[in-house]
Amino acid sequence: xxxxxxxxxxxxxxxxxxxxxxxxxxxxxxxxxxxxxxxxxxxxxxxxxxxxxxxxxxxxxxxxxxxxxxxxxxxxxx
Amino acid sequence: xxxxxxxxxxxxxxxxxxxxxxxxxxxxxxxxxxxxxxxxxxxxxxxxxxxxxxxxxxxxxxxxxxxxxxxxxxxxxxxxxxxxxxxxxxxxxxxxxxxxxxxxxxxxxxxxxxxxxxxxxxxxxxxxxxxxxxxxxxxxxxxxxxxxxxxxxxxxxxxxxxxxxxxxxxxxxxxxxxxxxxxxxxxxxxxxxxxxxxxxxxxxxxx
Ligand SMILES: [Zn+2]
Numbered sequence: 482x483x484x485x486x487x488x489x490x491x492x493x494x495x496x497x498x499x500x501x502x503x504x505x506x507x508x509x510x511x512x513x514x515x516x517x518x519x520x521x522x523x524x525x526x527x528x529x530x531x532x533x534x535x536x537x538x539x540x541x542x543x544x545x546x547x548x549x550x551x552x553x554x555x556x557x558x559x
Numbered sequence: 560x561x562x563x564x565x566x567x568x569x570x571x572x573x574x575x576x577x578x579x580x581x582x583x584x585x586x587x588x589x590x591x592x593x594x595x596x597x598x599x600x601x602x603x604x605x606x607x608x609x610x611x612x613x614x615x616x617x618x619x620x621x622x623x624x625x626x627x628x629x630x631x632x633x634x635x636x637x638x639x640x641x642x643x644x645x646x647x648x649x650x651x652x653x654x655x656x657x658x659x660x661x662x663x664x665x666x667x668x669x670x671x672x673x674x675x676x677x678x679x680x681x682x683x684x685x686x687x688x689x690x691x692x693x694x695x696x697x698x699x700x701x702x703x704x705x706x707x708x709x710x711x712x713x714x715x716x717x718x719x720x721x722x723x724x725x726x727x728x729x730x731x732x733x734x735x736x737x738x739x740x741x742x743x744x745x746x747x748x749x750x751x752x753x754x755x756x757x758x759x760x761x762x763x764x765x766x
Contacts, residue, residue: 482662483675484715486763489691492714493763496749497756499742506720507732514630514638541713542645542720542731549599550641553591554634 498539502532509536509543517550521558568632572623581616587633588612588640596644611647615640646721653722658708661716669699669707678765686762690754697748706741709734 519526527534571580672695724734
């Protein structure tokens with residue numbers, strides 16, 4: 482089957498960012514409300530919760546949900 | 560706006576004031592989703608959001624015991640609502656697409672990998688071909704068929720984990736673990752063969 486170079490790079494990048502310890506989607510989801518409140522209040526969420534940030538960087542499903550949640554919470558604070 | 564404390568939300572949603580609390584929660588979730596999903600949904604935004612909120616409230620009432628109080632209750636509830644919305648949106652968006660549609664040449668045996676856009680430079684093209692062959696060998700020898708299929712459906716086909724999981728009779732969390740194991744395998748095999756990921760990435764950098 483034919484892959485684009487972009488797809489091959491995506492695969493290799495995902496291998497590159499692989500850690501022995503990673504949060505699963507459920508674990509990331511469990512931490513997400515705390516993580517996002519830290520983000521919103523301007524605290525360094527990525528430093529305080531690096532495993533959550535790493536999961537969001539590599540998992541598109543969780544990242545989409547995180548971004549939309551951030552938008553939704555912005556609407557509520559208006 | 561939300562004037563309840565977390566404890567008051569929990570008490571009200573479990574107690575005599577449940578109807579009012581649900582109504583307040585419904586309004587809050589709807590406001591958030593309407594705003595956040597406006598760029599994701601083209602048709603019937605309001606009606607779809609109403610459905611998501613309805614389902615989300617049932618889920619939230621069902622999961623109240625799992626709220627750990629590490630955020631505002633409404634943040635947690637909105638998080639649940641976003642998950643409900645995405646599950647439904649993804650199901651709809653991908654409903655007519657099978658994994659075989661995404662990997663047409665991959666039904667049955669793992670077919671050889673080739674590049675759709677190899678480098679114009681002959682020397683680089685040859686290096687790309689030999690590295691791709693190595694990646695293919697690793698995928699064939701060290702990954703299970705499930706791992707290969709899931710990896711390619713996501714990376715090549717762009718299908719969400721949740722939808723791949725549904726088609727493979729598993730769930731998103733278990734699929735993530737399967738892929739994590741696959742990535743670790745690939746990383747270790749690359750190292751064993753003396754390659755760094757940066758070297759490989761450079762070879763597939765065209766232009
Ligand atoms: Zn995830």
